[in-house]
Amino acid sequence: MKIAKSEMAAPVGPAPVLLVADDAGLPSASRLLDACPELIAVPHAGGVLGAGLSTALIEQYRAGHACVALADTETVIRALAPVLAHQRSPAGPAVIAVAPAGTAVAPLLGDGAALGARLAAALGIGLAGAAADPEPAGGDAPRGRLTVVGLGPGTRALRAPAVQQALDQAEDIVGYLTYLNMAGPFRPEQHLHGSDNRRELDRARLALRLAAEGRRVVVVSSGDPGVFGMATAVLEALDEAAGPAWAGVEIEVLPGISAAQAAAARVGAPLGHDFCVLSLSDNLKPWRQIAERLRLAARADLVIALYNPRSRARPTQLAEALVVLRAERPPSTPVVIARDVGRPDEQVRVTTLADVDPEAVDMRTLVIIGSSLTRCVHGGGLARVYTPRWYPPDACPTSAPSDGAASS
Numbered sequence: 001m002k003i004a005k006s007e008m009a010a011p012v013g014p015a016p017v018l019l020v021a022d023d024a025g026l027p028s029a030s031r032l033l034d035a036c037p038e039l040i041a042v043p044h045a046g047g048v049l050g051a052g053l054s055t056a057l058i059e060q061y062r063a064g065h066a067c068v069a070l071a072d073t074e075t076v077i078r079a080l081a082p083v084l085a086h087q088r089s090p091a092g093p094a095v096i097a098v099a100p101a102g103t104a105v106a107p108l109l110g111d112g113a114a115l116g117a118r119l120a121a122a123l124g125i126g127l128a129g130a131a132a133d134p135e136p137a138g139g140d141a142p143r144g145r146l147t148v149v150g151l152g153p154g155t156r157a158l159r160a161p162a163v164q165q166a167l168d169q170a171e172d173i174v175g176y177l178t179y180l181n182m183a184g185p186f187r188p189e190q191h192l193h194g195s196d197n198r199r200e201l202d203r204a205r206l207a208l209r210l211a212a213e214g215r216r217v218v219v220v221s222s223g224d225p226g227v228f229g230m231a232t233a234v235l236e237a238l239d240e241a242a243g244p245a246w247a248g249v250e251i252e253v254l255p256g257i258s259a260a261q262a263a264a265a266r267v268g269a270p271l272g273h274d275f276c277v278l279s280l281s282d283n284l285k286p287w288r289q290i291a292e293r294l295r296l297a298a299r300a301d302l303v304i305a306l307y308n309p310r311s312r313a314r315p316t317q318l319a320e321a322l323v324v325l326r327a328e329r330p331p332s333t334p335v336v337i338a339r340d341v342g343r344p345d346e347q348v349r350v351t352t353l354a355d356v357d358p359e360a361v362d363m364r365t366l367v368i369i370g371s372s373l374t375r376c377v378h379g380g381g382l383a384r385v386y387t388p389r390w391y392p393p394d395a396c397p398t399s400a401p402s403d404g405a406a407s408s
Contacts, residue, residue, distance in 0.1 A: 017040050020070045025101075028100060035118065036118055057080060078184075084178050098123075103123075103125065147219070153222075166218050171216045174207045174210070176203075178197075208238060223259045228279055258277075264336070268385045270336055278307070281317075282314065290321075304325075309362075309363075319358045325353060335355075337356070
């Protein structure tokens with residue numbers, strides 16, 4: 001079966017587009033085009049088929065078109081990985097993966113639920129990951145297992161063996177698309193369930209539903225899953241659930257190296273004494289609460305690790321945080337700026353509180369603010385940062401110290 005040339009066109013405006021990975025998807029493509037007349041089949045290398053899927057998918061995604069890809073989920077995830085790795089905002093057009101045989105429809109990015117439901121209806125199947133209320137489990141319901149894992153900073157060499165074992169044994173892997181790409185490769189029989197960055201609770205509910213069916217499910221999180229990660233989302237979803245369906249699911253959390261630990265290790269030991277971690281994202285808490293916690297942590301002379309310091313949607317928060325911190329800490333306070341630690345684009349540098357440039361920081365950056373005792377030393381041609389294990393018995397700052405109080 002072939003898709004007629006008349007059915008291929010250059011998309012105009014926001015029309016959704018259809019891309020087909022290989023001949024196996026052609027029968028399903030014809031059914032989808034018949035059921036959704038607004039869907040436009042877009043040719044790529046070698047016609048509508050061939051190795052140009054990745055290039056065509058990225059091109060249409062960047063152009064703002066909702067993309068329906070007749071390909072397995074992992075193929076779509078890997079095709080979009082290069083553009084997602086540099087996309088600072090989670091906003092973007094919908095991306096939907098449709099199994100070539102027409103056996104699954106999985107919305108992966110953006111608001112693709114409505115279009116995905118129409119595609120699934122055209123194929124006579126349900127929508128993967130669609131919301132549903134938990135049904136009471138019967139006495140013979142299978143006992144599933146849900147493991148929430150931390151991938152660490154990115155490189156597989158720093159991933160815990162227990163985490164890798166859980167990934168190898170999983171039947172279903174659920175996660176943010178970028179992290180699924182980090183967690184692979186996967187076997188063909190493993191099912192990947194990818195979604196957008198801000199759909200944590202949706203991912204958690206899907207994972208619990210799959211596990212309640214008796215499946216071995218892994219939810220992936222970067223860094224450590226218990227530090228601003230997916231472990232909390234899973235337990236929140238479990239806590240809010242009505243009915244006993246998910247109560248029988250065995251839940252395990254496997255730790256990973258956190259972003260703060262990875263960044264600290266790159267420069268030495270800035271977390272060698274008391275420290276705290278704060279997220280500057282005000283998506284789930286008010287900014288006034290963040291600012292007050294920053295102020296109190298600075299006055300307590302704690303080393304502070306800042307997560308989610310700045311994004312396109314929140315361009316001013318780091319600058320506002322620096323105003324708070326500079327009122328409490330001297331200008332010479334050592335600061336570590338660490339971006340993409342453990343990944344190919346890693347950048348780590350040491351500066352001072354006076355010289356931090358918010359424009360050089362984004363969501364993939366971890367910022368460590370030293371205490372009054374944090375020091376910089378040079379060894380092997382590199383700047384090393386550490387915070388001594390001891391603290392002077394007569395030092396208990398309650399207000400902004402003078403610049404001479406800090407060692408740098």
